[in-house]
Amino acid sequence: MPLSVETFRGETGALHWPVCRVLQAHRMQMATTHMRDLFAADPARAERFSLQVGDVLLDYSKNRITDETMALLLRLAEEADVAGWRERMFGGEKINNTENRAVLHVALRNRSNQPAIVDGEDVMPKVNAVIEKMGAFAKQVRSGEWRGYSGERITDVVNIGIGGSDLGPQMAVQALMPYRHPQLKAHFISNIDGAHVKEALESLNPATTLFIVASKTFTTQETMTNAHYARTWFLAQAQDERHIVGHFVAVSTNREAVTAFGIDPANMFEFWDWVGGRYSLWSAIGLSIVLAVGVERFDELLDGAHAMDEHFRHAPLDRNMPVILALLGVWYNNFFGAESHAILPYDHALRSLPAYLQQADMESNGKSVDRDGKVVDYDTGPIIWGATGINGQHAFYQLLHQGTRLIPADFIVSVEPHDDLQEHHDILIANVLAQTEALMRGRTREETQLEMGSPQTSPFVQHKVFDGNHPSNAILLQTLTPHTLGMLIALYEHKIFVQGVIWNLNSYDQWGVELGKQLASRILPELHADAPVDSHDASTNALINHYRRMNHP
């Protein structure tokens, strides 16, 4: 029997770069080091382990690190040739080797307009042309100049897409709510569960609704099924196929399929195979963002991402925000056995960020085969999870503080809110700061006893002890603007890139989503089979047959 990934996984999960042996030994030394003592011994710790880039401040001092740790981790980045891979990416090399594609989402926000070369061609003219086309279209819709078939203005924009063609624009539109057009509402339909499309369309008027069918491939079953349903829903009222042109536009790389759907190619917004789905919100996939907040704000989003790109590309590794975040993640993932990483925004507008980063990170680095096709014997991408922190405090933080697992967390905060509810904001900020402090410091048995006034022997004291020493990063945005949002997303994109380099992965393919798709297309006709199905394992057969009996009696 061939060795499985399970049997292959190393005992320590350690990486193979030469410095990793030293890091292993260092990790043993650090096992007994408490961050509380590191802070006590070094009043300048917070300052030393903080970094500001534009309006984004990263405080990474509440990590289980010393100067030596950071020096060793930086050696790791050097040994893995992060700088070399970074240049390969920016240079348009086909670093997505399994699909033979360049990885150039950075070109989409290349505000310097320096040539970005793919296959000997500068892609900037076509990137700029699409942004211009999106801007011109959005201007017409937002101004009311673009009319629906009945002559009314568009009031609702519905993005139909899934995965990268949904999560990014949805997250960004939500994050930029304060900038939205007051008379244009954005909706997002992704789920193939009919309840989603039904609910979304329930209150809409076909005459004032504009659909964006967003799909890189224009073959994704969920998206195409929802798009066809929306088309039927629209025609039930509009009656005439010629009206489709004013109510359906497409974002895709697949012109033929778009035309076959009945969408005017003039209303197709193009992007290219060197833009990965989960890195595509900067491309035409961001059309719903442009419609919601206008092209000037979208430009600011791109500017912000470009500022982070420039920082990532040019700052030395030891003062490089994405590199530092990536190295800290590797430190816990591969040397402390941390299995997950929590994303905890303390900003209601960023409530969809955890779901967005789940795809960005887990679809990129959730792999057990390296870029050369070898099964790895070390851990790669962690489980990314999270929710708005303040709600999490009343739900899952118990485990963060007193559970048995090490869960590194990013706390993301806006210093200045968009609203004027100062008391609300102060409470929010007090809470996030308290959480990072509590996770780091904990509360000793002595402190607990003192606070409780309990006798030494009380059996309940231990329940109220907090070990602390839980690592976290604090990421402070001055205000959540298109610019800082762009910086934040690009920060995570590059973090994921650096980790992929260290784990020797191709972070830009996603073969792991294929098998389920294939099996689903085999099962679909079987749900209507006349005779009981017996072509799968006993459990799958039984479930299919149960569904056949109960749903299609």
Ligand code: F6P
């Ligand atoms: O199935 C995963 C995936 O391919 C994602 O990578 C992608 O973002 C999503 O599906 C949607 O794909 P498309 O934009 O081609 O519809």
